Amino acid sequence: MPTNAPHSLTALRDYLRLDTDFAVLADALPWRSDPHLAACLAAFPGLRLPKQPFGETLLCFLCSATKQIVQIKQMVALLAQNHGAVINCGAGSPNPAKAAFGNASLHALPTWTELAQIPEDELRRCLLGFRARYIKQTALFLAECPGWLEETEALPYPDAKARLMKLPGVGEKVADCVLLFGAAKLEAFPVDTWILKALARRYDLTDWSPAQLTRFGRVHFGEAAGFAQQYLFAYERASALGAI
DNA sequence: CTCCAGGTCTGGT
DNA sequence: ACCAGACATGGA
Numbered sequence: 001m002p003t004n005a006p007h008s009l010t011a012l013r014d015y016l017r018l019d020t021d022f023a024v025l026a027d028a029l030p031w032r033s034d035p036h037l038a039a040c041l042a043a044f045p046g047l048r049l050p051k052q053p054f055g056e057t058l059l060c061f062l063c064s065a066t067k068q069i070v071q072i073k074q075m076v077a078l079l080a081q082n083h084g085a086v087i088n089c090g091a092g093s094p095n096p097a098k099a100a101f102g103n104a105s106l107h108a109l110p111t112w113t114e115l116a117q118i119p120e121d122e123l124r125r126c127l128l129g130f131r132a133r134y135i136k137q138t139a140l141f142l143a144e145c146p147g148w149l150e151e152t153e154a155l156p157y158p159d160a161k162a163r164l165m166k167l168p169g170v171g172e173k174v175a176d177c178v179l180l181f182g183a184a185k186l187e188a189f190p191v192d193t194w195i196l197k198a199l200a201r202r203y204d205l206t207d208w209s210p211a212q213l214t215r216f217g218r219v220h221f222g223e224a225a226g227f228a229q230q231y232l233f234a235y236e237r238a239s240a241l242g243a244i
Numbered sequence: 245c246t247c248c249a250g251g252t253c254t255g256g257t
Numbered sequence: 258a259c260c261a262g263a264c265a266t267g268g269a
Contacts, residue, residue, distance in 0.1 A: 129265030
């Protein structure tokens with residue numbers, strides 16, 4: 001562990017925003033008393049938690065409900081391709097993405113303002129299914145409330161979470177993902193199917209209810225629970241794929 | 245064909 | 258407060 005690892009939660013957040021080596025955050029986790037977490041940390045020594053744009057994170061996780069990760073990627077790619085502004089990478093512009101994608105035009109994700117203009121049935125063409133309605137309604141709400149997203153991101157975790165959960169399609173899990181990945185709120189502990197499996201299987205809690213497992217995770221992993229969540233998630237998926 | 249996927253909402257007890 | 262179905266769609 002580097003000796004300059006930050007020790008307060010505020011310092012950890014600042015550290016996160018620099019997109020440096022986040023492995024030092026492990027120091028804030030109870031891995032010394034937790035053999036499984038220790039194994040996860042050892043299995044993914046380079047794991048990072050980059051802070052991503054708040055609004056884009058919200059869009060991506062509004063797509064995520066009961067979908068496989070490969071499919072979520074495809075939905076997001078279609079949203080960009082069909083409705084996002086073209087990113088200029090003409091001749092002379094040293095855009096590394098152009099080398100990677102050849103002459104295919106690159107698109108940004110559509111902004112919430114742009115999404116508010118798109119008919120729901122057109123959004124549905126991006127394989128969104130029933131999620132199209134959530135995205136459309138959220139876009140219409142955000143269009144009526146300029147600054148709402150920025151204000152939400154600036155709030156403390158519990159207030160930000162409560163506000164996000166007022167959006168259609170945003171429940172506890174999606175709100176936690178948006179705050180963990182899009183706002184670097186390390187207290188956020190998103191509980192998805194993988195985390196439920198990990199808590200039940202790796203902590204010998206097979207007869208616990210999902211609500212009890214959730215509470216266990218939030219209490220056990222503490223102030224940097226979201227960082228622990230990433231390790232549990234990565235480990236459980238790799239394990240399912242036979243990579244571990 | 246059936247089951248599940250980085251869930252949420254709604255309408256029942 | 259807790260529980261079952263519905264919700265779209267594709268991959269395993």
